[in-house]
Amino acid sequence: MVSDIPKPSSPRRPASRWRAESRRPMAGGPHAAIRSGRRRPRILFVNQYYWPDHASTAQHLTDLAESLADRGYECHVLCARGRYEPGVEPPPAEEEHNGVRIHRVRATSLGRGSVIKRMADYLSFYLGAFRKAFTLPGFDVVVTLTTPPIIGLVGTLLRRLRGSCQVYWSMDLHPDASLALGQMSRRNPVVALLSWLSDAVYRQSDRVVVLGPYMADRIRSKGVRDSRMIEIPVWSRLDEVYPIPREGHPMREALGLSGKFVVMYSGNLGMAHSAVEFVEAARRLRDRDDVVFLFVGGGPRLREVKEAKRLEGLENVRLLDYVPREQLHESLTVADAHLVSMRPEMTGIVVPGKLYGAMASERPVLFVGPDHSETADTIRRAGCGVTVRLGEAEALVRAIEHLAADPGAAAEMGRKGREAFLAEFERDGCCDRWAELMGELAGDRRPAAVPDGPAVASASA
Structure with missing residues (x-):
């Protein structure tokens, strides 16, 4: 069915924004602490992949971390030295790139050829990430992605033990994906435990960033309140992808x-x-x-x-x-x-x-x-x-x-x-929304209350 055939009517859903009316805003706006010269808010991002990897999560996280660093945040990334593609020379354990401080831990890089290899890569990163996270100084906000699955537990523990705000950036859902594809069984006690842990991380997070209303529906079914979710899509970059004519390409x-x-x-x-x-x-x-x-x-x-x-x-x-x-x-x-x-x-x-x-x-x-x-x-x-x-x-x-x-x-x-x-879906607009969220959370260190009312539209609305 080609798109110039009349399309079914469906109202355009407004961009979902986090409603913070009940929050006590910082005087002068969410970035006032940065502009006034007070201590820069510290943000830790945790994901298996980061620059110079070409994995999608690595590219989007690099964009976001560098964008927030440009705005005056002190940004740190905790990732693996192993690469998305095996056999590539690993980057250094510690370095700073475009204003972002990168902490890489040893992890295997066996590749995605089999479930066993992937699990080995995940497990080695879990061990290194948990150990490294508690040797770093405290952070105002900890943002965890979903590679590997349940790495959000790092954020949950830092939230409980060090008082950081936790943001769960839900790039995809695990073990939901494996269950949906029939690669795992809910009757398996290990899978049941992983599902329980995954859902608990979502519920414990101060905010969950979802990629769209259908994902929000899935996460809502895990017991996450609407007011804890904010919808920010992933993006591409205006300066990176732009039209080139076919002729003479x-x-x-x-x-x-x-x-x-x-x-x-x-x-x-x-x-x-x-x-x-x-x-x-x-x-x-x-x-x-x-x-x-x-x-x-x-x-x-x-x-x-x-x-x-x-x-x-x-x-x-x-x-x-x-x-x-x-x-x-x-x-x-x-x-x-x-x-x-x-x-x-x-x-x-x-x-x-x-x-x-x-x-x-x-x-x-x-x-x-x-x-x-x-x-x-x-x-x-x-x-x-x-x-x-x-x-x-x-x-x-x-x-x-x-x-x-x-x-x-x-x-x-x-x-x-x-x-x-x-x-x-351009980087700057999406990162603006992330910066607004980070400014609000870093201002108070921990939201005293979560506002009532829906923050993300349902796909079935």
């Missing part, structure tokens, strides 16, 4: 893609996504020498694409490794249309951030996934692409053929996407 020419209609999947093709429809579309369009499917990145489901290419001789499928972040503006604009996918059972558990890079590149988006999710709602609201249900490869083929045959329609969708990106 340096990377298109270098890859031999001039004159082709390039359908691109960029980033991690993981278990939360689907590759079936992409492969089937490539099969059905294999005789069109003007259409190319380009996969840039990695992930466990990329194996399905590689196998189909090898066994069936799909010459219209091309594969590239991850590109450095500083080349994203060239890489993402190689595409004439971007592919995004998500399995229906992952609604509210993950929110594919690659959508915002695609919108920033001023290219239309082809989303394969549930009719109702943060991604589908954003595409319909912005009019920036096509939404296709899982299993409907023929609808995806028709959408690709439609965009390839009508460059004007593709350009208009891309323009609308870029416009929506600048209004809602």
Whole structure:
């Protein structure tokens, strides 16, 4: 169903903001302590990955920490020396980069090839992170992400033992994801314990930052009060991803893609996504020498694409490794249309951030996934692409053929996407909302009371 067909009416939900009417504000605003020269508020971020890693959480955390450091906060990051990609030389244990103090602990870097390897990487980081967290001086606010799962316990303990405010940045939900994918069973006592701990971290946090209303619904079901949640989406960067015309595009020419209609999947093709429809579309369009499917990145489901290419001789499928972040503006604009996918059972558990890079590149988006999710709602609201249900490869083929045959329609969708990106999903605007939250929390060290009333809209509203 292409996006220029009349769309179902759904009222646009206002950006969710944390309501702090019952809080005692700092005189002069939340950043008064910084401007007046008093002690700079200290913030600790905890996540397995950080710069120079290319993992999505690393990139977004780097953006946020550096943005807050520029505003005068004393920002520290606790992360692993091991890299997202195994075999890469680890960075130093201690350094300062762009005003952010980085503390790296030893952790294995076996990779994501199996559950055992991933668990080993997680466990080694847990041990190092807990030990390091209590050797560092106190912090006004501790922000924990969700890699690895339940690393938020570091924030919970620092909240209880040192009086820090705790913010849980819910990038995804675990073990919810593994349960939804059937990789774990709720009857397993270990899994039950992990679920209980995960839910307890959410409930104990002073604030939970969610990526959208469907995720808020999931977290609400864990017993987290609406007034503790604030919705701030992830983002892309205006100075990092920007439109480049197809004609004379340096990377298109270098890859031999001039004159082709390039359908691109960029980033991690993981278990939360689907590759079936992409492969089937490539099969059905294999005789069109003007259409190319380009996969840039990695992930466990990329194996399905590689196998189909090898066994069936799909010459219209091309594969590239991850590109450095500083080349994203060239890489993402190689595409004439971007592919995004998500399995229906992952609604509210993950929110594919690659959508915002695609919108920033001023290219239309082809989303394969549930009719109702943060991604589908954003595409319909912005009019920036096509939404296709899982299993409907023929609808995806028709959408690709439609965009390839009508460059004007593709350009208009891309323009609308870029416009929506600048209004809602650009780094500076999202980091402004984070800075407002940090200023309020750092001002009082600990909220005396949580305001009543909803702070985040429900997806079913």
